[in-house]
Each structure stands twice: as C-alpha cells, then as structure tokens.
Amino acid sequence: MIVAAIGPGTGMIVVMALIVLALVVYLLLVIVELKRITDGLDRAIAGVGEIIQKSAPVNEVVEDINGNLDAGVDLLEGLLVKKAGLIDSVGLVEGLYPGAGAAGLRNFPQSTEIEAPRIAEVYTKGTLTLARLGREAPIAMANPAGPVLRNVESGSLAARQLYSSVRHQNPEKLPRSPVIGTDSPVSYEQRDDIGQPRKRLPARPATP
Amino acid sequence: MTLWWIADALLLVVVLPVVVYLLHGVLRAARAITLSVNRIVGAAAAGSKDLDATALLLTTRDQVAQTVAVVANYGGSLDIIVDDAEEAGS
Numbered sequence: 001m002i003v004a005a006i007g008p009g010t011g012m013i014v015v016m017a018l019i020v021l022a023l024v025v026y027l028l029l030v031i032v033e034l035k036r037i038t039d040g041l042d043r044a045i046a047g048v049g050e051i052i053q054k055s056a057p058v059n060e061v062v063e064d065i066n067g068n069l070d071a072g073v074d075l076l077e078g079l080l081v082k083k084a085g086l087i088d089s090v091g092l093v094e095g096l097y098p099g100a101g102a103a104g105l106r107n108f109p110q111s112t113e114i115e116a117p118r119i120a121e122v123y124t125k126g127t128l129t130l131a132r133l134g135r136e137a138p139i140a141m142a143n144p145a146g147p148v149l150r151n152v153e154s155g156s157l158a159a160r161q162l163y164s165s166v167r168h169q170n171p172e173k174l175p176r177s178p179v180i181g182t183d184s185p186v187s188y189e190q191r192d193d194i195g196q197p198r199k200r201l202p203a204r205p206a207t208p
Numbered sequence: 209m210t211l212w213w214i215a216d217a218l219l220l221v222v223v224l225p226v227v228v229y230l231l232h233g234v235l236r237a238a239r240a241i242t243l244s245v246n247r248i249v250g251a252a253a254a255g256s257k258d259l260d261a262t263a264l265l266l267t268t269r270d271q272v273a274q275t276v277a278v279v280a281n282y283g284g285s286l287d288i289i290v291d292d293a294e295e296a297g298s
Contacts, residue, residue: 041245054259068273072279076283079286
C-alpha cells in the first residue's frame with residue numbers, strides 16, 4: 001500500500017538517492033585512503049632524499065680508494081716481477097694462493113700464458129727472494145691445505161739455511177785439524193817390538 | 209506506470225549493486241596502496257639508516273692513501289736493497 005501510494009516517480013528518486021549515498025560514502029573512504037597514501041609518500045620521499053644525500057659522495061670516495069689500491073697493486077706487482085722475474089712471480093703467487101697463478105698478474109698480460117713453477121715445493125730464486133725479504137709467507141708448503149712447514153719464529157734462520165754455508169758454521173764446532181810434524185801429539189801407544197828381532201818359538205820335540 | 213516500476217526495480221536490483229561493487233573495488237585498491245606505501249616508507253628509512261656508515265668512507269680513503277704511501281716507501285727501499293732478477297741471473 002505504501003509503495004503504491006508513493007508512486008513510481010518517488011521510488012525512482014529514492015533509488016537514485018541510495019545510489020548517491022553509496023557514492024558519497026565510498027568516495028569519502030577513498031579520499032581518506034588517498035590522504036594516507038599522500039602522507040606515506042611524503043615520508044618515503046624524505047627517506048629517499050636522505051639516501052640520495054648520504055650516497056652522493058660515495059662514488060668519488062670509492063673511486064679514490066680504488067685508484068690508490070690500483071697504484072699499490074701496480075707497485076707491488078712491478079716490484080715482484082722486477083726482483084723475482086715474471087716466471088717466478090707467477091710461481092710465487094700460485095704457491096701462496098693456489099689457483100691464483102692462472103689469473104696472472106694484472107699488469108703483465110703475458111703472465112697468464114706462463115705455466116707456474118711449483119715454488120711451493122721446489123725452492124727457486126723467487127722463493128729465495130721472498131725468504132730474503134723476511135716475509136712470514138707460507139712458502140715450502142707440502143700441501144696447500146696442510147700446515148706451514150716453515151718455522152715463522154725462526155724465519156731468518158730458515159732463510160739463511162737456503163744458502164750455501166760460506167762461513168762453515170754447520171755444524172758449529174768442527175773437529176780440530178790433526179797436527180803433524182815434530183810437535184805432533186802421540187795419538188796411539190807405540191809398540192815395543194817394532195824394529196826388534198823376531199821372537200823365536202821354542203823348538204818342537206822330535207817325534208820318534 | 210508499469211515501466212516506471214520496472215525501471216525502479218532495475219535501478220535497485222542491478223545498478224545499485226554494480227555501483228557499490230565498483231566503489232568497493234576502488235576502496236580496496238586504495239587500501240592496498242596504503243599498505244605498499246607503508247612498506248616503502250620502512251624500506252627507505254632502513255636504507256637511509258644503513259647509509260649512516262658512508263661517512264666512514266672518508267676515513268677509509270685517508271687510511272688507504274697512507275697505507276699505499278707506506279707500501280710505496282717500503283717498496284722503494286726494497287728496490288734498493290734487493291737485487292733485480294736480471295742482475296742476479298747475470
């Protein structure tokens with residue numbers, strides 16, 4: 001009865017009013033969410049700005065550090081090759097860092113073609129140079145995974161033992177040289193029968 | 209008259225639910241964006257905090273320069289002390 005009383009036009013208006021009400025409610029909720037999004041983006045932009053500000057000098061500083069390190073590597077590689085030779089240098093690198101010899105030296109491209117000598121097992125001029133430098137390097141390793149055979153506490157002694165003993169210090173006390181001549185000591189007891197007539201044995205009795 | 213009532217019924221049964229459904233979808237998407245933005249804010253703050261140590265790179269740069277200078281001096285001394293490979297081999 002009530003519906004019939006208000007008529008179809010009024011019903012249309014009521015339905016349209018419901019639609020508009022739904023639109024208003026949801027749009028208000030969307031507006032609130034968009035406001036939250038805007039606030040969040042503002043905070044995010046502030047954080048990103050801090051990141052940009054803090055990371056701005058990184059490139060310059062890192063490039064400077066890399067430049068210094070490159071200079072150090074060039075210096076050490078050049079010194080090593082100059083003092084030990086290219087082949088022994090590759091062998092030294094391989095001995096100290098197994099597998100690194102294949103990569104070669106950075107400033108010496110031809111070093112990648114060198115078959116690294118097994119300096120870790122056989123002493124060569126490069127090892128001697130390294131030992132002479134007094135480095136606490138794990139040279140003379142029997143196995144790269146094993147313990148270091150070189151006594152690092154007596155590194156200088158180990159280095160000296162690599163050379164021939166010019167001063168004849170090993171063993172420390174050699175036996176004295178024999179003294180010959182008129183004043184030579186009597187080293188053994190002199191026998192009395194030397195130079196004397198030979199002793200005659202008693203005659204054997206005659207057999208019947 | 210009947211057509212008016214049919215139109216009212218269509219508006220009430222079809223159009224209004226469709227409008228509500230679409231608006232609800234928009235609201236759901238907006239709320240999802242809010243969650244994503246909150247995560248971005250957390251990540252940006254954490255990234256900014258992680259970069260606090262970049263100031264120490266200046267100290268690292270100075271120390272690297274000093275170390276390389278010491279190595280250069282040491283290498284120069286070794287260059288004088290130790291014979292060259294060619295000289296030793298000759």
